[in-house]
Amino acid sequence: MNRSTAAVANAFFLFVGVAGLIIQIVSGVPGFPDIPPGPFILGVTGTLVLTLAAKYRWILFIGIASPAFILVGGLLEGSFWGRLADPGDFGPFVGTALLIGGVLAAIACGTVAVSQAYRRVAVH
Known part of the structure; x- marks a missing residue:
């Protein structure tokens, strides 16, 4: 089975989301822990999807759950709205836009990937 x-x-x-988080950290967005879990969660998930999803299709569900977890966390925390509303603060704005766009696109592509992986082959 191929990817x-x-x-x-x-x-x-997922890796776009990691880039967004790293840009936010480097640009000094307040509130990030010393070792933020988000880049690790998304990065490990992206690596698992690339390396194992062809053999273990259940891995694709993690490719939906991880970005959904990060998105819900961001929505609950809520400060990203302010960063998106201020494009003049370039680093935090770009990092947040990449993170939110990345996780939304990852959820959409992950849903398509799961759908394709579990589609039954029609018998003629």
Whole structure:
């Protein structure tokens, strides 16, 4: 079984989310812990999807759950709205836009990947 394009896209957008988090950390967005878990959660998930999803299709569910977890956490914490509303503060704005766009796209691509992986083959 080969990796689907949707699974590769899922992993790509997980890594986009990682880039967004790193940009936020480097640009000094307040409130990040000393060792923030988000880059590790998304990065490990992206790596698992790329390396194991072709053999273990259940891994694709993690490619949906991890970005959903990060998105819900961001929504509950709530400060990203202010960063998105201030494009003049370039680093935090770009980092937040990449994170939110990355996790939303990862959820969408992950859903397509799961759908494709579990689609039954029609018998004619």
